[in-house]
Amino acid sequence: MKEIVIISGKGGTGKTSVAASLAYVSSQRTVLADCDVDASDLHLVLEPEIITEEDFFSSELAVIDYDKCSDCGKCNDICRFKAVKNKDNKFFIESNNCEGCGYCSHVCPEQAITLIRQNDGKMNISDTKLNKRLYHAELGPGAENSGKLVAKVKNSAKKYARENELDYVLVDGSPGIGCPVISSLSGANLVMLVTETTITGLHDLKRVIELVKRFRIKMCCIINKSDINTEIRDQIKEYFLSENIELVAEIEYNEDFPRSISAGLSPAEYSIEIKTIFENIWNKIIQLT
Numbered sequence: 001m002k003e004i005v006i007i008s009g010k011g012g013t014g015k016t017s018v019a020a021s022l023a024y025v026s027s028q029r030t031v032l033a034d035c036d037v038d039a040s041d042l043h044l045v046l047e048p049e050i051i052t053e054e055d056f057f058s059s060e061l062a063v064i065d066y067d068k069c070s071d072c073g074k075c076n077d078i079c080r081f082k083a084v085k086n087k088d089n090k091f092f093i094e095s096n097n098c099e100g101c102g103y104c105s106h107v108c109p110e111q112a113i114t115l116i117r118q119n120d121g122k123m124n125i126s127d128t129k130l131n132k133r134l135y136h137a138e139l140g141p142g143a144e145n146s147g148k149l150v151a152k153v154k155n156s157a158k159k160y161a162r163e164n165e166l167d168y169v170l171v172d173g174s175p176g177i178g179c180p181v182i183s184s185l186s187g188a189n190l191v192m193l194v195t196e197t198t199i200t201g202l203h204d205l206k207r208v209i210e211l212v213k214r215f216r217i218k219m220c221c222i223i224n225k226s227d228i229n230t231e232i233r234d235q236i237k238e239y240f241l242s243e244n245i246e247l248v249a250e251i252e253y254n255e256d257f258p259r260s261i262s263a264g265l266s267p268a269e270y271s272i273e274i275k276t277i278f279e280n281i282w283n284k285i286i287q288l289t
């Protein structure tokens with residue numbers, strides 16, 4: 001089983017269009033994982049039918065039992081997140097500020113504080129119109145620990161692939177270089193970078209490549225909207241040469257990309273011409289894994 005992770009240094013490069021098109025042309029022996037848990041959207045073009053929903057518990061929140069509290073104020077003194085407040089000589093915990101560190105429950109002389117697990121979102125397992133299973137997630141509003149949810153989605157998809165002797169796990173990762181991206185990279189066989197020909201595109205591409213290099217994972221790249229700025233495109237290509245990163249495709253700006261997404265289809269499903277481009281890309285990337 002090989003794991004291919006699609007990431008971009010920044011949002012707006014067309015990463016999800018690329019992921020959806022590769023999902024469309026990939027082998028039937030592929031499971032899909034949408035690890036962009038902060039803004040998952042791969043499901044929008046896959047008509048998923050949810051089979052299973054699993055709650056995701058990650059953070060904890062301190063709660064005071066007022067039958068035990070003696071109003072000593074020790075919790076207020078030690079909370080460095082300023083989550084403990086006082087009103088009319090009563091201490092209470094402001095949930096938005098509480099990090100769930102548990103220090104207050106250790107110092108409370110009355111054992112009046114307990115930590116309650118919070119439901120931070122859910123992971124869905126769905127069948128899709130492509131006859132490929134999709135693992136995807138929804139992070140609750142304001143919830144943190146998206147890296148843990150990414151790990152849950154990815155590890156569940158890998159387990160399914162192993163149990164069903166599938167050949168590929170195709171992962172749509174998060175933009176940027178933060179915790180969710182790091183989580184989606186771990187264990188990957190190949191990282192596909194999607195970039196665009198803008199100054200910020202090149203800048204963020206360099207940052208994400210430095211990150212992937214630390215994991216020693218093989219990389220390849222697609223330059224999307226390659227004709228928008230040919231000067232930057234040439235700089236990107238030179239940079240790939242210097243970093244020994246294989247450029248698997250340059251895709252010119254094509255109105256069919258946004259049109260397809262509005263129609264609820266991947267670009268490869270929407271246009272025969274784009275389908276052929278992605279079939280060639282898929283054939284190249286499986287050679288690299």
Ligand code: SF4
Nearest residue numbers: 069070072073075108
């Ligand atoms: S430390 Fe415990 S007893 Fe003291 S104010 Fe806080 S909750 Fe109440």
Ligand code: SF4
Nearest residue numbers: 079098099101102104
């Ligand atoms: S759990 Fe930590 S952050 Fe929350 S109130 Fe207690 S000390 Fe403050």
